[in-house]
Amino acid sequence: MATVIVAGGGVIGLGTAWRAAQRGFSVTVADPSPGQGASHAAAGMLTPVSEASYTEKELFALGAASLERYPGFVAELTAATGQPTGFRQTGTLQVGYDADDLAVIDDLHALHDSLGVPGRRLTTRECRRLEPMLDPSVRGGLLAETDGSIDPRLLTRALLAAAAQAGVRLIRQPVAQIIHDAERTPAGSGTGPGPGPDGGSAGEDPHGEGPHGGGRVRGVCLADGTTITADWTVLATGWNSAAINGLPADCVPPVRPVKGQVVRLRAPDGFLHRTVRGIVRGSSVYLVPRDDGELVVGATQEELGPDTHVTAGGLWELLRDARALVPGITELEFTEAVARLRPGTPDNAPILGPCAAAGLVLATGHFRNGVLLTPVTADVIADYLETGWLPDVAAHFTIGRFQQSRPGPGGRPDQGGRPG
Amino acid sequence: MATVIVAGGGVIGLGTAWRAAQRGFSVTVADPSPGQGASHAAAGMLTPVSEASYTEKELFALGAASLERYPGFVAELTAATGQPTGFRQTGTLQVGYDADDLAVIDDLHALHDSLGVPGRRLTTRECRRLEPMLDPSVRGGLLAETDGSIDPRLLTRALLAAAAQAGVRLIRQPVAQIIHDAERTPAGSGTGPGPGPDGGSAGEDPHGEGPHGGGRVRGVCLADGTTITADWTVLATGWNSAAINGLPADCVPPVRPVKGQVVRLRAPDGFLHRTVRGIVRGSSVYLVPRDDGELVVGATQEELGPDTHVTAGGLWELLRDARALVPGITELEFTEAVARLRPGTPDNAPILGPCAAAGLVLATGHFRNGVLLTPVTADVIADYLETGWLPDVAAHFTIGRFQQSRPGPGGRPDQGGRPG
Numbered sequence: 001m002a003t004v005i006v007a008g009g010g011v012i013g014l015g016t017a018w019r020a021a022q023r024g025f026s027v028t029v030a031d032p033s034p035g036q037g038a039s040h041a042a043a044g045m046l047t048p049v050s051e052a053s054y055t056e057k058e059l060f061a062l063g064a065a066s067l068e069r070y071p072g073f074v075a076e077l078t079a080a081t082g083q084p085t086g087f088r089q090t091g092t093l094q095v096g097y098d099a100d101d102l103a104v105i106d107d108l109h110a111l112h113d114s115l116g117v118p119g120r121r122l123t124t125r126e127c128r129r130l131e132p133m134l135d136p137s138v139r140g141g142l143l144a145e146t147d148g149s150i151d152p153r154l155l156t157r158a159l160l161a162a163a164a165q166a167g168v169r170l171i172r173q174p175v176a177q178i179i180h181d182a183e184r185t186p187a188g189s190g191t192g193p194g195p196g197p198d199g200g201s202a203g204e205d206p207h208g209e210g211p212h213g214g215g216r217v218r219g220v221c222l223a224d225g226t227t228i229t230a231d232w233t234v235l236a237t238g239w240n241s242a243a244i245n246g247l248p249a250d251c252v253p254p255v256r257p258v259k260g261q262v263v264r265l266r267a268p269d270g271f272l273h274r275t276v277r278g279i280v281r282g283s284s285v286y287l288v289p290r291d292d293g294e295l296v297v298g299a300t301q302e303e304l305g306p307d308t309h310v311t312a313g314g315l316w317e318l319l320r321d322a323r324a325l326v327p328g329i330t331e332l333e334f335t336e337a338v339a340r341l342r343p344g345t346p347d348n349a350p351i352l353g354p355c356a357a358a359g360l361v362l363a364t365g366h367f368r369n370g371v372l373l374t375p376v377t378a379d380v381i382a383d384y385l386e387t388g389w390l391p392d393v394a395a396h397f398t399i400g401r402f403q404q405s406r407p408g409p410g411g412r413p414d415q416g417g418r419p420g
Numbered sequence: 421m422a423t424v425i426v427a428g429g430g431v432i433g434l435g436t437a438w439r440a441a442q443r444g445f446s447v448t449v450a451d452p453s454p455g456q457g458a459s460h461a462a463a464g465m466l467t468p469v470s471e472a473s474y475t476e477k478e479l480f481a482l483g484a485a486s487l488e489r490y491p492g493f494v495a496e497l498t499a500a501t502g503q504p505t506g507f508r509q510t511g512t513l514q515v516g517y518d519a520d521d522l523a524v525i526d527d528l529h530a531l532h533d534s535l536g537v538p539g540r541r542l543t544t545r546e547c548r549r550l551e552p553m554l555d556p557s558v559r560g561g562l563l564a565e566t567d568g569s570i571d572p573r574l575l576t577r578a579l580l581a582a583a584a585q586a587g588v589r590l591i592r593q594p595v596a597q598i599i600h601d602a603e604r605t606p607a608g609s610g611t612g613p614g615p616g617p618d619g620g621s622a623g624e625d626p627h628g629e630g631p632h633g634g635g636r637v638r639g640v641c642l643a644d645g646t647t648i649t650a651d652w653t654v655l656a657t658g659w660n661s662a663a664i665n666g667l668p669a670d671c672v673p674p675v676r677p678v679k680g681q682v683v684r685l686r687a688p689d690g691f692l693h694r695t696v697r698g699i700v701r702g703s704s705v706y707l708v709p710r711d712d713g714e715l716v717v718g719a720t721q722e723e724l725g726p727d728t729h730v731t732a733g734g735l736w737e738l739l740r741d742a743r744a745l746v747p748g749i750t751e752l753e754f755t756e757a758v759a760r761l762r763p764g765t766p767d768n769a770p771i772l773g774p775c776a777a778a779g780l781v782l783a784t785g786h787f788r789n790g791v792l793l794t795p796v797t798a799d800v801i802a803d804y805l806e807t808g809w810l811p812d813v814a815a816h817f818t819i820g821r822f823q824q825s826r827p828g829p830g831g832r833p834d835q836g837g838r839p840g
Contacts, residue, residue, distance in 0.1 A: 265732050315739060316739040
């Protein structure tokens with residue numbers, strides 16, 4: 001049985017481990033505290049439409065593909081484990097607070113049209129008919145009826161249970177190092193470490209080594225020195241993915257920590273009926289209601305390095321903007337403020353699939369979309385492990401797109417080697 | 421050895437228990453979670469001057485007397501236990517944000533003069549020289565140099581240790597009921613339950629029963645049904661003091677829950693040097709720095725019954741006002757938001773000393789001043805238990821002042837009976 005070690009037990013790592021185990025791989029996940037990274041703070045919006053921007057059409061397509069898989073994904077999870085996930089598909093209402101904010105909503109509406117996505121432009125009155133708690137000064141909105149949401153903490157719990165049932169082994173330790181075979185110069189490249197000017201493709205020999213100058217990746221070394229050998233190593237450690245020792249230079253994912261602060265409140269039944277996103281004097285805020293009464297308000301975005309402190313200013317901004325849209329939140333119980341680090345990338349899109357080092361597969365850089373992209377990521381990585389080919393929906397998202405010598409986005413991605 | 425049961429293990433109950441044990445009483449404190457009520461949220465300002473208002477001169481005198489005792493009180497506590505209390509006597513700077521707010525500061529300054537209290541009126545520039553983090557738009561301030569502060573959580577811990585050392589027994593259970601001797605009609609009253617029209621004084625017979633129609637209070641019954649008999653029962657259960665069963669009608673302290681919400685931040689060394697209180701567009705806020713970097717921001721005041729939820733609105737108001745005075749707080753780490761209930765009284769002053777029921781002593785209703793008034797309360801209640809007389813400094817504060825048939829504030833309070 002081929003073996004897989006997944007570094008990182010957030011929703012991406014756990015989802016991938018579960019799917020790989022279902023395909024017959026022997027899978028181990030290493031994470032000192034599964035689900036306690038970005039997954040722990042995530043609000044769980046499933047809104048490919050609202051998140052899309054003009055420069056991110058491929059990302060929209062990936063998100064839409066993942067949202068399409070969600071109902072089946074969570075049904076399967078719950079059937080396997082008996083555990084709920086909080087999945088709802090009640091839509092997103094995106095609103096503008098002042099005239100400038102409304103102009104952004106109109107741009108978004110035009111984008112929806114260009115993507116062929118149904119989005120309904122609403123007046124203030126129509127918005128308030130849907131969500132009576134909205135402030136009357138809201139200028140108008142846009143309804144995306146197929147958007148959904150999920151409770152990422154429930155999702156993590158269900159994934160942990162499903163993975164365990166499928167035979168996945170969990171080791172509560174961080175991965176310290178990638179290990180590989182003794183270094184040797186690969187045939188046809190000869191440039192040593194770093195990408196060669198020819199952008200040498202590892203896919204040419206599915207059983208060979210990558211062009212990075214190291215041997216095939218053979219697993220990981222944990223923080224306590226234990227070595228876990230595996231045919232495949234999946235890197236799913238989020239913002240920290242670049243910091244693991246032993247990554248060949250051309251396999252280091254260009255991720256950076258982007259801090260997000262999130263507040264949790266408790267709301268009475270029917271306080272909000274769907275996700276409300278708003279632009280308030282140029283500043284973005286969202287409110288995600290759950291069936292159990294939790295109302296998640298997020299999220300700030302700060303790039304200050306790997307700091308997970310909740311700040312007085314972050315908290316104040318979230319409450320200020322949420323209060324402007326929905327004044328009734330002032331009466332709600334405050335239950336938690338939490339900050340975590342999302343793995344930002346240069347183009348806000350994830351990094352998926354093989355890289356120059358044979359045996360190493362990337363599943364990281366999901367930025368604000370990790371929860372949304374969990375089903376599609378799990379599927380495409382499991383597909384790749386099984387077949388050696390990355391499905392088309394993910395083809396745009398290999399690390400190759402960041403390497404100067406490669407063709408731009410849209411080109412056929414490199415395909416990494418299969419285990420020997 | 422005469423016995424005392426203290427109902428309530430906040431700073432007032434623990435301080436009183438400690439002092440009573442030092443005088444030779446055998447003392448028991450009953451509280452399901454000592455120090456977890458109002459003491460847990462308290463910022464620990466020791467500011468009799470800043471708190472004073474024109475209608476509360478006796479309260480100011482009581483607060484000033486307590487502040488005077490504080491250095492000795494905490495020195496004795498720390499000497500006995502080796503534990504710190506966070507006591508500092510670095511003053512309070514009270515500032516006004518706009519012209520109307522500054523007018524309030526000027527009124528306060530005039531009050532200081534009338535009380536003979538040194539308070540120095542400062543310009544914006546002088547305020548910012550003392551506290552460079554203050555916003556330049558602050559209009560001016562008033563410095564009370566002798567004010568102090570303490571960490572109420574450290575104080576609670578030290579009091580628990582000191583009380584235990586002095587032989588106080590702690591029972592982690594709530595008091596459910598006051599118990600007394602079989603009811604009998606007291607001589608000279610004959611009016612049955614409730615205060616007689618003559619306002620019958622229990623002090624006339626130090627060994628007799630009170631005029632309330634019940635027998636002498638003989639201790640308490642705990643939630644699990646255990647009875648603790650005692651010569652003296654001290655009621656120190658804060659906002660909940662009126663809810664204990666078995667209190668004679670004329671001994672029920674007129675306390676009500678007043679919710680206070682408080683935020684804790686972490687500040688770098690030297691962020692603020694002293695307590696800063698401000699009036700920001702009519703709304704009060706304070707920031708209390710501690711040597712260990714904690715910065716406490718408080719406090720809201722809401723009267724919505726016994727609810728201890730932190731609300732989004734409370735949090736937002738505190739951060740809004742604190743940010744207006746000290747914009748630099750936005751960068752500070754948020755560590756905690758907590759709400760607790762203070763025991764409000766009709767005149768904002770505590771209820772101290774004997775009542776109509778012999779054997780029952782009140783030490784409650786401290787509202788916003790519980791921490792400040794801990795040393796003087798502990799001393800005067802211990803004095804009363806030992807001598808049967810309430811010291812003059814507390815004479816104004818018996819429950820008698822709320823009873824219509826009694827002389828108004830300033831009259832000699834009733835003195836309860838001593839144990840037989």
